[in-house]
Amino acid sequence: MSGKDNSRRPDDQTKKAHQAILRVRGLTKAFGEKEALKGVSFDLLTGEILGILGPNGAGKTTLIHCLLGLIAPTSGKIEVFGLEFSRHRIKILERMNFASNYVSLPLSLTLWENLMVYALIYRVPQPGKRCHEMLKLFDLEGLATSPARKLSSGQMMRLCLAKALINDPEILLLDEPTAGLDPEMARKTRKLLKRLRQERGLSVIYTSHNLQEMEEISDRVALIREGRLLALGSAEEIRSRFAAQNLEEAFFRALEEKNVS
Numbered sequence: 001m002s003g004k005d006n007s008r009r010p011d012d013q014t015k016k017a018h019q020a021i022l023r024v025r026g027l028t029k030a031f032g033e034k035e036a037l038k039g040v041s042f043d044l045l046t047g048e049i050l051g052i053l054g055p056n057g058a059g060k061t062t063l064i065h066c067l068l069g070l071i072a073p074t075s076g077k078i079e080v081f082g083l084e085f086s087r088h089r090i091k092i093l094e095r096m097n098f099a100s101n102y103v104s105l106p107l108s109l110t111l112w113e114n115l116m117v118y119a120l121i122y123r124v125p126q127p128g129k130r131c132h133e134m135l136k137l138f139d140l141e142g143l144a145t146s147p148a149r150k151l152s153s154g155q156m157m158r159l160c161l162a163k164a165l166i167n168d169p170e171i172l173l174l175d176e177p178t179a180g181l182d183p184e185m186a187r188k189t190r191k192l193l194k195r196l197r198q199e200r201g202l203s204v205i206y207t208s209h210n211l212q213e214m215e216e217i218s219d220r221v222a223l224i225r226e227g228r229l230l231a232l233g234s235a236e237e238i239r240s241r242f243a244a245q246n247l248e249e250a251f252f253r254a255l256e257e258k259n260v261s
């Protein structure tokens, strides 16, 4: 988006690095009797890739949905770009984006049409050029005129990632972004995220069940179980917190711990 380009020069990003771009405080979400999130607090730093790790039902998707404003938290506070989320949702979401392996895009539209719809929603400058760039980035150029219904699940994920980057977001929320991608495309996606973090100061929150990938790509990892944040730190800090050789071992130790502080 043209208006904000000056604020994303590398020197500005250096100044902004290590500042919180997103703050979550005491976030709780109850679905009736079920408390999916129980007082979760953390910061996402500018230019950071933060991995959210937790078993099935831990509350990862609920957290992402709260951060997107798809569901309202029961209590707690979310602040993004220094603005309170509940009061500035539209303004904030213009500068964010999202991809998930369980959200499919309109199936009857072609890939080109799908991207163009989002380019126009986000008021992207030179939308046609941007759509071409995104299709190229994810090796989807040959399918530009195919309806999305013809895509394999991996191709659909690539289209979701292309859509997620269409507005050059400052914060990207990714729910299992590499699930369903073949190893080569998963590697390419990780490389791309690292590059965008480096070049554009992109900040990323992403969930994955691939612990090796999480260890490789994340600056910090948040371990969630039963709606509670158990630990937050670099993979090394998490390993040492649970006296583990690797993140996978730390993950299983965390799950075994009965009373975690």
Ligand SMILES: Nc1ncnc2c1ncn2[C@@H]1O[C@H](COP(=O)(O)OP(=O)(O)OP(=O)(O)O)[C@@H](O)[C@H]1O
Pocket: 031, 034, 035, 036, 054, 055, 056, 057, 058, 059, 060, 061, 062, 063
């Ligand atoms: N709309 C809902 N109504 C009732 N309960 C819900 C709802 N959404 C989520 N839950 C419950 O909240 C808990 C957290 O779910 P959530 O989908 O956030 O977990 P998750 O960590 O993303 O799991 P997974 O790894 O399986 O995707 C689960 O117990 C789930 O059953």
